[in-house]
Amino acid sequence: MQDRKDSDSRKLLKRLKDILAAAGGGQDRLDQITHNIADSMGTQVCSIYLFRDPETLELSATEGLRAAAVHQTRLRLGEGLVGRVAKTGRYINTANAPAEPGFRFMPETGEEVFPAFLGVPIQRVGEKLGVLVVQSRDSREFSEDELYGLEVVAMVLAEMTELGAFQGSQSDSLPLAHRFPLMIRGATAQEGAAEGQVWLHEARVVIANPVGDDPDRELQRLHEGIERLRSTVDSMVSAADAVGDGEHMAVLETYRMFAHSRSWLKRMEEDIQLGLSAEAAVEKEQSAARARLEMAADPYLRDRLHDLDDLSNRLLRILTGQGTDTGAEMPANPILVARNIGPAELLEYGRKLKGVVLEEGSVGSHAAIVARALAIPLVIHANRITTEALNGDAILVDGDQGIVHLRPEESVAIAFRDKIAMQAEAQNRYASLRTLPATGLCGTSIHLYMNAGLMADLPSLEGSGAEGVGLFRTELQFLIRNHVPRRAELAALYARVMDNAKGKPVMFRTLDIGSDKVLPYMKPQDEPNPAMGWRAIRVGLDKRGVLRMQVQALIRASVGRPLHVMFPFIADITEYEEAYRILMQELSREQRLGHDMPSDIRVGAMLETPALAFAPKKFFEMCDFVSIGGNDLKQFFFAADRENERVRRRYDTLSASFLLMLRQIVDRCADAHVPLSFCGEDAGRPIEALTLAALGIHRLSMRPASIGPVKHLIRQVSLQDLQSVIYEALDAGMPNLRRPVTEWLARNQR
Known part of the structure; x- marks a missing residue:
């Protein structure tokens, strides 16, 4: 009996294979398939429902139901027995379909005389494609053998769908898989806009022959x-x-x-x-x-x-035999599409990429950090992009809005190109400001620095007009390796960074790992809230060998030059005192060994926790400079995880409570005569940057592309006048200052 079942199944699959190979349109194939399945299984009905869109199933072919219902009968995902099969990905096998919970009667199909129902999902590795149904006049449950056989057939149909066997044309109602325009709304991880062609990081495996002859x-x-x-x-x-x-x-x-x-x-x-x-x-x-x-x-x-x-x-x-290298040639303007990607893999592509689109990822992920360093737009949480996109597809990436247009219509592409052209024109205007100071009409000057983390960043230093590197992320050199870098490797790298800076200051932040930045060779920590866990300076003080090695490399790299070191994520004065003591010990050790020393050394801290805003005055007096880490400070101040898309945009930098805390930090640094800077995404947003400058934060560090727009706005207004507006609004108890700031700007921007 088993041999007969196997033989019948193979005969049916052989017929399906022949249908796939034969000439003809998608509808013809579907009609032949339903006829052959019904004939092979001895049922009166076989129907195929395919997705029109992610929420709608359509009767696309049938043997036994009324022909007039084809492409007319539609069900929402979860509606009726067919919709339940599609939603759950599980089969339904019943002798009395009308008695089943959720049954929907569709009189146009004439199915009321077929109570026996067996429906199985047509799916391919998590991608829901449709539902395959057989029905019978006999009130019976289908056997396990019949169920299993139908699941095998559904698998072949899924592969045939992937191979394009059922793609529609302009003359029928079948879906145009991988052909129609698609807009996917994700989330912004790096601003910018790019047009190009899809380059899949891991091309999908295509099964050219789902049926085995032998x-x-x-x-x-x-x-x-x-x-x-x-x-x-x-x-x-x-x-x-x-x-x-x-x-x-x-x-x-x-x-x-x-x-x-x-x-x-x-x-x-x-x-x-x-x-x-x-x-x-x-x-x-x-x-x-x-x-x-x-x-x-x-x-x-x-x-x-x-x-x-x-x-x-x-x-x-x-x-x-379809490995990572499929032999496909990378297009001229590649937009990388992947489920997720590590920093080392992304760096291998380098500046060849015009943009990146990920199904997963986060705003603080390794990929986002590298994308910022490469100055390419990155959209994350682009649901189903790896399923929908094919190598070479036209694609538009709007990193400003977090939107991806796949196979866009020409009208959308034209509007998008206009946007890119306008941005390019604006950057050309900003280039003329490169050598001019960021001085407001009131005479107040703001010092603009850039963030960096890779050697690839440094050419932007001169072209952007930045006065130096306000934040050099040293952890990227650890993240892209499979082992701890050697001291000599780090010293050589840091020396090249300073060489390329050509005398401009570089603020080296010591290793900031943990939270979302886990080293490939470091044991992951099972922490319920890693952003507030074992990370940054806490790791450095517990693993002192790594901190000492990095400090030694920085000292040896800066021979005869000024060295600026800042410690990340300080939450208590004792942490800064201990890190400072380790640095001083290594300086003394290097001097005893007879090594040449830096010409000067400046030591500072990242203020990223609200606790540090209330630190004793001694802390501020000990620091040569303080840098506000705006991204972390804001998430802890508002208790809003910046990796959580549901809450991270809920709280505004121009909230009165946050600005009041920043004003307190400004006053405390001024009282201790310690320079204060602000580093983070908000420093590169013109309105936010203008507000920070008016509050009294006269050093801002941002990505290179933001320096031009920020400088342009600062030079058009009086920062002193804006400060008066801000203070008056704060004193008046306004909960948020975005409206008064933007209204003042509209009236006073030159």
Whole structure:
């Protein structure tokens, strides 16, 4: 009986393969498929529902229901039994469909005489494509064999959909997959606008032949692929075992357990016996596992989805030979599209990229930091972009609004090009201000610095008109390596940074890791709130060897030149005192060793916690300079995680309470005669920068592209007059100053 079932299934899949290979339109193929499935399974009805859009299913073909209902009957996701199958990714098998919860009667189809219902999802690795349904006049539940066979057929339909077998034309109602314009609203991680072509970081594996002609040969291919996969995983575990990281080993052992799973292999073997090719069997089980785990309530089980996905993708690349290097040629204006990406991988692409679009990511992620350094727009949380985009697709990235236009209509592209042209024209205007001071009409001068973290940033120093580097992020050199950099490597790098600065000051921030910045070779900390956990100076004071090594490298790099060092995330005066003491000890040690010394040394702190605004006066007197870390300070002041898109935009920098705290910091620094600067995203936003300058913060550090717009605005107004407006509004108890500032600016901007 089993042999007959296998034979019938293979015959049906062989017919589907022939339909795929034959000439004809998408509708013709769908009609033939429904006829063949109904005939093979002995049912009176077979119907295929495909998604018109992410929320709407449409009856696209049927054998047995009324032909007039095709492309007319539509269901919302979750509506009726078909909608439930699509939403949950789980089959429904019932002998009495009208009695099922949520049943929707559709009289135009004539289905009331077919009570037996079996519906299975058509899905491909988490991508919902539609629903395959068979119905019968006999009031019965379908057998497990029939269910399993229909799931195999649905898998082949999913692959046929990916291969474009059912793409529509202008003359029918089928969806134009991968052809129609699509707008995706994500979130801004780096401003800017770019037009180009899609370059997928990891191109999707395409299964050209989902049907296997020879089950024995396909089984052999599967077993050979599994052996190669297990060998690779075993090597990974052995390499990690040599390091001896217990927690990391536990994760990899779970990974190896999946790779050696007998039940996983058995299910794929059964799929091949029913007629699937080896790679189609792998993807069928990957899709089924995804559907099960995405519905799991246990976060641990949902996390295992990534392990299963990665294993399946590795096995698929082994079977298809489609590795990372697919042979495709990168387009002239590449926009990188990926689910997520690490800093080292992004740096390998370098300035060839015009922009980056990620499905995941965060505003403080490694990728965002590198994108800012490369001055390219970055949009994150672009849902389904890796599913929808194909290599070479036209794409527009609006980093200012967090919007992506994939395969845009010409009218949208023309408007977007106008925006890019206007931005370029504005930058040309700002270039003429490069050598001019940022001095307001009142005579107050503001010193504008740039943020940096890579050697690639330094050419922007002269072109932007920056007076120096207000923040050099030293952690990027640690993040892009698989091991701790050597002292000599760091010293050589820091020396090159100062060489390229050509005498302009560079403020080196010591290692700021932890929170969202975890080193590849550092054991991850299981912390409920990492942004407020073991990070930055807390790591440096606990791991003093690394802090001492970095300080030594900075001292040796700055021979005969001034050295500016600032310690991040100081929350208590004792932390600054201890870090300062370590720096002084290393200076004395270097001097005893006979090494040449810096010509001068200035030591400061990043004020990123509200607690430090209330530090004893002694703290401010000890500092040679103080730099407000605006991004962290704002998130802690408002208790709003800047990685959480639901709350990070909820609180305004021009809130009266936040400005009152900044005014207090300005007064305390002035009382101690210590220079104060502001570093963060707000320093590069013209209205916010103008407000900060009017409050009395006369040093601002920002990305290079922001210096021109900020300087342009400062030179058009009287900062003293704006300060009066701000103080009056604060004294009057206004909760937010954005309106009075913008209204004053509209009246007084020259």
